[in-house]
Amino acid sequence: MxxxxxxxxxxxxxxxxxxxxxxxxxxxxxxxxxxxxxxxxxxxxxxxxxxxxxxxxxxxxxxxxxxxxxxxxxxxxGLNRTWIMALVGVGQLGSAILSYGGFQRQGFQIVAAFDADPARTGTTVGGLVIQSVAELQETVRTRGIEIGIVAVPAAHGQEVVDALVACGIKGILNYAPFQVRVPRNVWVRDIDPVVALQSMTYHLKGVYAPPRAMSVAVE
Amino acid sequence: MxxxxxxxxxxxxxxxxxxxxxxxxxxxxxxxxxxxxxxxxxxxxxxxxxxxxxxxxxxxxxxxxxxxxxxxxxxxxGLNRTWIMALVGVGQLGSAILSYGGFQRQGFQIVAAFDADPARTGTTVGGLVIQSVAELQETVRTRGIEIGIVAVPAAHGQEVVDALVACGIKGILNYAPFQVRVPRNVWVRDIDPVVALQSMTYHLKGVYAPPRAMSVAVE
Structure with missing residues (x-):
């Protein structure tokens, strides 16, 4: 059904x-x-x-x-329980995601955060100690992580998605502006404000365009 | 067509x-x-x-x-030109939006930012001097603002949307977690990661649930 x-x-x-x-x-x-x-x-x-x-x-x-x-x-x-999430990419966007209280309030708990930059690993953001991506697989297993949040630059997006999928993750919340490719049994939700705007402008372009007759009159 | x-x-x-x-x-x-x-x-x-x-x-x-x-x-x-935008709500999220370079790179230019808090107006964030919401109508007109970004708390979302619509804005990018109501000729795109997650879990709940037979066997 x-x-x-x-x-x-x-x-x-x-x-x-x-x-x-x-x-x-x-x-x-x-x-x-x-x-x-x-x-x-x-x-x-x-x-x-x-x-x-x-x-x-x-x-x-x-x-x-x-x-x-x-x-x-x-x-x-499936909202009658808590979902366990991990974040990959703790730059400006990733840090904002870790500081955002809305996930936790709605039953989505971020329990781990990873970054490829050794300068960031070991530091604490939003109450979590940033881990090396080398620890991803072990942490996904031990912490029971079910959803991965991708907040890395677009150029590294697919490799991070592939790594999460290789760890058995079946759900990905993707903030990186690129076209994700995943196996059929993995679900992705993209958060991309520019893409959202780019479909809205399809409707707006006629609304804001000056009437043709007026444009001609001005010339 | x-x-x-x-x-x-x-x-x-x-x-x-x-x-x-x-x-x-x-x-x-x-x-x-x-x-x-x-x-x-x-x-x-x-x-x-x-x-x-x-x-x-x-x-x-x-x-x-x-x-x-x-x-x-x-x-x-409608991407073969620049779109002019204004942001309402310069809290943590709004500040991150102003600092994000992705909009400008893709032809979406934020030219004004508004906040209801007098402590914030007059300060500069992301290169823009935060204005009072009392200046909204005049600024939308003089700057040719076409798209409004809503980044206020959910409780104030609808009143801000109503104010933008009253100024003639036909496109709204809404980050506030509430159900927007607008007239038929106004377009809205919602950016809400929790709502995105909440539809993904519909698919995930079966994937991660342990097989029934195994649960029984363990008991």
């Missing part, structure tokens, strides 16, 4: 869970697909269809129980 | 352009859809279908001209 669910639906589920958590914190017990749609800028039909992949969560005409649906989505997503 | 192109295709185009730039830098003149597919971890049929939305770029059996296709994609995406 999991293979039948479109990836775009999977990508939306965390947004659903986040909105439900917000509603719960506001003391709201029941939510309609109409209201969820308003909050998520989607149609009620879209919401109902997305959720229908995973079972029947709402009663006809009664809406969804906020707490129950949130808990179900968190279980479906 | 633009409305007929699926958004997932638009989201892939910058990745195509990036791989083509890499091939060009390696002195490669012509590339097959097979090779592009290998580099992008997609099928040759997918590559041909995606590109066919925008015209006929390849000659049957001859492959694509790397330089020409890259230039065409950059024009389609």
């Amino acid at each position: 999991p293979n039948e669910i479109p990836e775009v639906v999977i990508l939306r589920l965390p947004l659903y869970a986040r909105v439900l958590a917000q509603l719960e914190s506001q003391g709201i017990d029941v939510v309609s697909s109409q209201m969820l749609g308003d909050l998520l800028q989607a149609t009620p039909a879209q919401i109902r269809k997305d959720l229908s992949y995973f079972g029947r969560f709402g009663k006809q005409g009664r809406g969804y129980n906020v707490h129950y649906l949130q808990q179900e989505l968190r279980q479906i997503l | 633009p409305n007929e192109i699926p958004e997932v295709v638009i989201l892939r185009l910058p990745l195509y352009a990036r791989v083509l730039a890499q091939l060009e830098s390696q002195g490669i003149d012509v590339v097959s859809s097979q090779m592009l597919g290998d580099l992008l971890q997609a099928t040759p049929a997918q590559i041909r279908k995606d590109l066919s939305y925008f015209g006929r770029f390849g000659k049957q059996g001859r492959g694509y001209n790397v330089h020409y296709l890259q230039q065409e994609l950059r024009q389609i995406l």
